Structures are given as C-alpha cells and as structure tokens.
Amino acid sequence: MAVVKELFSAYHKNELPTGGGFIISAFFDLNTTYTKYEVISYAAVKDIYLTDEGIVFQADGKKIFAIVEPQNYTEKHVEPAYRSALHRIPYRLKEVEIFTSKRQDRIMVGKEPVITYTSFTVTKSEGHNFSYVVYNTDDILAAIKSFFEQSMWKDARVPKADASKVAELIVSEFKKIMIGPDGEF
Template structure:
C-alpha cells in the first residue's frame, strides 16, 4: 500500500483513515518561493464530507504550521496572523521557531499545535497547492519528515543543508501534534 496519496483522490476512493491519520497541505505563492505548510494529525473521525470550500472532517485534530518566507519579503514586518489569506498562519512571531537559512530566507515553525476539538476543513487544492493524506505503516514520522525535507529543498528552494536542519527542528515539534485516543 502507498505511504501517502493526494487527499481528494483518497476521499473519492474511500481510502481515508478514520483513526490516527495525518494530512499535509502545501500552499505555494504564485510569484515567489513563499510557501505555507499545514500538518494535521487527526483521530476519532465521526464524518467526512465535501463542501464548496473543501473537505470537512468531524474529528479531533491538531495542526502545525510551517512557513517559508524568502529574504526581502515585503510583508515580513507584519505578524503572520495578520497577513492576507494567502500568507497567513495562525501564529504571532513570538510563537514561532525562526530558522534563518544561509540565503537569509526565514523558515518559521509553530512551537505549539493549534487544537481543533470538533471539526476542521482542508481547503480544496487550487493551482499548484496540494494536500496529501499519509498512511501509518509504522514509519509515518520518518515518511512525513522526508516529505518535508524534499519539499523544502525542491519546491520552496531552501538550500539542501538548511532543509535537513529545518526538518530536524520540525521533528522536535512533531510529537506535540500526535492525537492520542485519550484526546
């Protein structure tokens, strides 16, 4: 079986996990390497249905956000929580780990997850944005971290050595997003 699959294809095929699943959504900026990642850990799915906005999960979940901001970004002075929808993540800078690459790009990682108690929506993919569901075959953490390393390096254009270091930082926070059955 596959380690991950495009989310909306998995929904149409009926292969979404109902317990202990992970979704990674990637949102690319049209004209730069500005990239937002949303990692969702979910459990106890009661229902999944599609709307005009996207796929709604009635489930408990925890979300972690990662953002790549290129050097010289014109809105870098604005808190990430107050930016436009295409640039927003729900954190202030004091709530983020800030990794500066050797090219002076910033990679921000949420220190703590955002908790959703009843439901969450994964937005429909528009343009090159995409969402994946990851299947737990015992190595899900390694699979997601390797996905991050490659995506940061190849799509977000973070230098390869820095992408490895950022992935290590994400690994430090990863255990906080795991949704246990007692959640």
C-alpha cells in the same frame, strides 16, 4: 512503510483512514517562493464529507504550521497572524521557531499545536498547491522528515542542507500532534 496519498483522490476512492491520520497541505505564492505548510493530525472521526470549499472532517484535530519567507518578502515586519490570507499562520513571532537559511530566507515553525474541536476543513488544492493524507504507521517520523526535506528543497526552494535542518525542526514539533496506536491523541 508510510502510505502517502493525494487527499482528494483518496477521498473519492474511499481510502481515507477513519481511525486517524495526518494531512499535509502546502500553499504556494505564485509570484515568490513564499510557502505555507499546514500539518494536521486527526482522530475520533465522526464523518468526512465533501463541500464546495473542500473536505470537512468531523473529527478532533491538532495543527502545526510552517512558512518559508523569502529574503525579499516585503511584509516581514507584520506578525504572521496578521498577514493576508495566503501568508497568514495563527502565530505571533514569539510563538514560532525561526530558522534563517544560508540564502537569508526565514523559515518559521509554530512552537505549539493549534487544537480544533469537532471539525475542520481542508480546502481544495488549486494550482501548485497540494494536500496529502499520510497514514499513521510505525515509521511516521522518518516519513515526515523525508517528506519535508524533499518539499522544502524542491518545492519551497530552501537550500538542501537547510531543508534537512528545518525538517528536523518540523519533526520535533510534529511529535506534539502524534496519534497513539489506539487512534487517540
């Protein structure tokens, strides 16, 4: 069964998997339902340490991003890569899968992972934002699907039937960043 822990709590308890794992972070706009998700797989860990900004992983990583863009979002015409920091993901519109919900929200999921070499930082969670570490278990795909069904529905307020479809899309992209049993990509 999948093990999911709050990232910073797991760090302080020395419970982060050093053989590789997954990190899911969510960032919420305080004024709208705009939500940004970042999913990171990491392997080949050399060190993990805390800074003022967050937790630095000296490890190789692969990231996929997703955003939930509410129907009334005023910057829809701006490419996701050129938006303000909270709303930015490193993709252009042609590089994302776009799903439109029954409520006319647009959900975008990156088609290809972003690769980070040597290190990456997971910023500290503030407000309603969160970061979880997910251990690499046999049922990881089911765990990721369940997590995103619930989070898209309850946190990002995507209609439940649409949240399930988006979770399936995220799982299909997640397969591109999976870690093998030996802790390698």
